[in-house]
Amino acid sequence: MDTTSLAVDYPALHIFWTMLELFLWILWFFLLFKIITDIFRSHDLGGWAKAGWLVLVILLPLIGVLAYLIARGQSMGKRDVEQAQQTEAAFKAYIRDAAGSGPAPGAAGGGRSHVDDLAKLADLKEKGAISDEEYQRAKDKLLT
Structure with missing residues (x-):
């Protein structure tokens, strides 16, 4: 079969379909x-209810998925929002932990972090309040 007969036998509408x-x-x-994941993530369903929904969704997929969306669609959305909020909170906690909460008590800087001090120094340098040499000296002093 050559390629020209293939193109004639399978028109553009069939390709679109x-x-x-x-x-x-x-x-x-x-x-x-998504629904199977939500079934296992749901804490308000017991083991038998989870098994029942899973069997229904797998054995009768069209009816099972539609029934699940009708019966538990709103709570599914709420669980998605809760999961997103927990993930965001964990990410923010990780960032705070990675950035450090400041120097140890009794360290130089009066409880402020070096990051804050360096940001203030960079701001002063950008405004022209201190020279490049002063900035470098203060930065070296902070980091030692």
């Missing part, structure tokens, strides 16, 4: 995995 079917197939699997 095939791409639409592929997109909907991928969308379906995404929704199915």
